[in-house]
Amino acid sequence: MEIKIDVPVEPPKELETLFLPIPKDYVEDVYKKDDFLILVGPQHPGSGHMRLIVRVKGDIIQEVIPDPGYVHRSMEKLAENRLYIQNIPLVERPAIMDSANFNLGYVRAIETALDIEVPERAKFIRTILAELCRIGTHLYDAAILAVFLGHTTGFMYPFGIRELICEALARMTGARFTSSFIIPGGVRRDVDERTLRWVYDATFAIERRLKSFERIFIKNPTVIARLREVGVLSKDEAILYGVVGPFLRASGVEYDTRIVEPYEAYEEVTWDIVTADEGDGYARFLVRVNEVSQSLGIIRQCITSMPEGRYVSEQICDDVKGNFFDAYGNLVLPAGEYTTLTEAARGTLLFTIVSDGESNVPYRVRIVTPGWLYLRGFMESLKGERLADLQAIYGSFGYFPPEADR
Amino acid sequence: MKVEKISRSPIAELKRHVDVIQEAFKQALIPDRITIEYPRERRKYPDNLRGFIVLDKSKCISCFRCAQICPANAIQMGFYDNFYPSVDYTKCIFCHFCVESCPTGALSGSNLHDMAFKSLEDMKVKTTQMMRLPTIIREDKQTVEYFVTKREWRLVRRKELEDLSVLRIIPKIKPKRAFCEEPESCLGCRQCMEVCPHDAIVMERCEVTLEGEVVGKGCILKVTEKCVGCGLCVRQCPMKILTLKEVE
């Protein structure tokens, strides 16, 4: 029932000085209706670098208005002033843990432009890298979800396991992450047999550690109580709001770019799409947890069926070492527009490169990151939940502002 | 593949509680600790780890490739007896594009990944400092490595210290030489001559006064034996008539 307060409630002054992306009369309307505006973020233990303007009535969230762009780095504009090859470290930066997938999308756009045929071995190595980064991102998101639920152990375990991923990346590429390892035409260096064996064993070690993580966090009754039937997105809603990636699959839609238009070695390996029906926070979490095991399977298959051969296409150069500048320094794409779809860890990632055919820098680079795509669904799923569920849903979506803001 | 349903029966609920408590106490008694106490024990990293960049001055042909490929604009070419790179570690992102670009293997990466600088000025590492690894103060008494098998993942601590090696790979590249493919359209601007760091391109039969005026007519540009194939003249030539050709 509605409780009327006769006391005139004035909206506080600071709301005007905060440059909120909402009109002034909205704030007045909120205070007239004796709702409550809570500004979560951009610097808040329970939010990424994004301000969420939460309108609550009692404990129930009426509406959430996002204020993204706090970590906007104008990546697309920066990309217009650099050589094509120099953009590779740049496009990795939006999602640090997910660097290989971003790198892959950009590089594939260049390859479609120059129609380079990538050798098989390079494809397999790329697939391993992409899947390692996918696991790393899922673990990272699980950790963030855990700490949002106040479960510090659940925060530490995935980061501990992620250390092994970083080690594997370091052994393969030479950097713990943002390893600008994927270049047009292949990869920068060949990966020897010992490292591959090590990664193969590491996958099992990761699985063992995930068991104890499952006991203490995934199947934790309090976690289940917090996440189940929270932030439900039905199948139609998820499609309507353009949710992508695991979060779309959690609502029962079998869509995965790796299946729809397979790009690297994903045709050679066998794996299946993980889906769930509930579409609630717990389903979103479980889908990603199961995807981790799928990715581990993919990595093992890739390593066991790793073909021999070149690691970089002979159209570029016979050996990257030493020829890097001559091969890529003055790369000019034929005029046109080249788009690639990649399944990044958090969903569909779109790269578009527009080239004018003359200059050695891109005319336009368009990056549409998954975070930006499912932000709307995230906001919609918050309506009608309790204030404490804000963080639970946030974690269940694994929203990553730097990725969305680019 | 669907994710499996979680049963809501109180029995299963209780079992999960028991699992949690069991796991917690197990870890409390025998923890699977993986923390590395960093300054005292150093982690073993692979040799190809991208770390501090080391320059071999004798090999460097000052071709400016590293400075031009650097995505972060961190490399500047300073002049000593010739042009040599110097890395600004406030900007460097350790992508090692420069190392990959170096045609003679003068630049090479080391697996020294933890550098401390006293001030921002020190982070602009000079060429002289780049020629060897910086002075290292070792606090570490032992080396740690992640030992991974199919069954387990643990830390192995070994007493001997890890040696911070420099991974030197000399790329297999045929020596190149500047070559003029269309002499008829040479402007005679002598840009190639001026940009050449090794004075490999010389001009004959007409002299240039101090004001830079050319006296005489019908000059000859010459690529001498000194050319190391850095390709600067190729990039400089306004008519794009120079190329690099492999010498056999």
Add this chain to the structure above:
Amino acid sequence: MINEIIATLIEIFSSNSMQIPLIQPLVDYLMEIPLLNILVALILWRPFFAVVIMPGLIVLMLYLLYIVWFERKLTARIQWRVGPLEVARPIRGAIQALADGLRYFFQEAIVHRDAHRPYFVQLPILAFIPILLPIAFIPAGNAVGIKTPYAIQLIVAFLALIPITIIAIGWASNNRFAFVGSVREALMYVAYEIPFIIAVISMIYLYGSGDPYVAVEKQSLLPGAILNPIAFLVFLITMLMATSRLPFEIPEADQEIAFGPFVEYSGMLFGLVMVLAYEKLYIMALLFVILFLGGWNGIYCDLLGDLNAPLWLFIKTIVVISILAIVRSMYARYRIDQTLRYSFSWLIAFSIVALVVGVVAGWIV
């Protein structure tokens, strides 16, 4: 004149002083020295000893140092980490809490513009009164501050005051999150207080009196935990809720509302409000030990004499708290509505069952 006063004071003190054979020679030697003997006599005076030394203030401080460090160490151990180590490395960073306290002490305590300044500053200090008052009533064998047959009821009553101060803190610091936190604290207060009191009442029924001595003496054979396990369980859970520990760390949910009522505090004031929950836990654990674990019953050591009882009480308390500390790294945080539902359905039902059991057991015993 003065000498007579001192003489009478020493007379009063030593008439009712702790008898500890272990240090008796030292005490005798010190009693010879003038002006020092009155100090020794005062320290050994039972009420003073109970309130100030053990289980009183000094031990409380030691306990605070211990529990903050131990909790962090244990959590780190479970989480594959090392935990606080660099402060006093030889003793594994045991004085980390002291270092933190020092940092808080020298940190600037900011009182922001919109806060109600006097209350904002006073309330953290006022909050200590309901913490310290129960200590005067908690007996440890012969060492007791104020001896009364209604000690347990009084302790419960004083404990009930603490949430009010926390709510007032939330009001004083005029902040959205503090507001939400105080409301949650109020709701939690209602949620845990009723089962908690019912559980205590059931034990009082069981022992037939609110007198700790009677309770402890009745547990000489069987501890109360076995006499009334349901009350034991309810008391344990309500203890977690009352001291806002995980999984019921709802009022100051760090990630949701950023420490709730204490969001605006900094420096020394934050240090004060941070240890509130721990001190509350200490008092409740003392009560818990007295009610369920047979208080100061234990193997009697002749050398220690009167010191036996406080020591046993303290050891049991520390053990209980140390075991409770593990919960922090096991569970995530429940939601406020879930907690209320549990407590108003299950906990109250349990506590009523516990009351019945207590009445029956009390009638039998």
Add this chain to the structure above:
Amino acid sequence: MQEWQFVVPEKKHKKKFFGNLKTEVIDAKLCCHCAACAAICPVYGITAGDKPIDFPNWVKDCVDCGACIKVCPRWEYKPLNGIGNYVEAISAKSRRFRGQDGAMVSEITATALEMGLVEKAIFVSRDEDWRTKVITIREPSQLYDRKVTGTKYCYADSIPALKEAILSSKAVAFVGTPCMVSAVRKMQKSFKKFERVKLVIGLFCTENFYHHQLSEFLLKHKGVDLMKATKTDIKKGKFIVRFIDGSRISFPVKELEEIIPSGCKVCQDFSAIESDVSVGSVGSESGFSTVLVRTEIAKAIVDKIKEKGTAEIKEPDLGAVQKLCDYKIKIHPYPPKKKEEKGEKG
């Protein structure tokens, strides 16, 4: 060991070569502002644009290579005049494009592109204010833009764009005024790379203007705002400006005397004698343009046009062209008359 030779031209003064150019051409009011020197300058120091050719502190920056002198059409200037020799003369009107008159420039370029004779063509487009800007045509569809076709009576830096084009592609077509055409020919003589310019289309030209002077003059004296203009034209000694609303204003070219650049005052080449094919409105009725085909490649293109029938062909009246050539010789004497010089001096 490899060596090659280049020629350093003769110096007239004891200066760097741009100094020579400055004294001999620019200060002697012979510069026709074709921007060939700006294009060829290896240090990119020579600046063209909508102002006289200049090289800020050339004394220091000029590398003294003499390329600018090699390409300058007015260095040791011998004016060409008359119609020049041609293999065929037609008057045609394009069926596809709409241009100044017959849009034959666009037609020829489009045909050349379709035949694959050239990869790209350097055209001059304009903005709202009739400022010229150079664009590169890659496929004929770009020529449907009315901004691209149609005459602009202002200088444009076509030749710098031409140089960039030849560095990147093998065969280029070029459209320009007679002075530009002769500049391109001179470049081709000096530097082999410029032989990649396969097709040079010359335009009939009496004189050309600086944009700022022209727009300022029109605004001051005629109250004409070029922003609203859709077409400018010179017909029968009259300067005609058409507007969006269909109205038109016209006045004799004589009035433009004061803003005619000095370089044009000594130019007698009306019909772009050195070009492959010259196009202009003179000598045809309105809506048609005269095409003077001079070389084989142009002939091939015109034959292709005929066979495809993308333009309707008529007989031109070459007398009119001849008349204008003589007229230009009359009004632009070389060397300039004494009294004019006096007038300029005074």
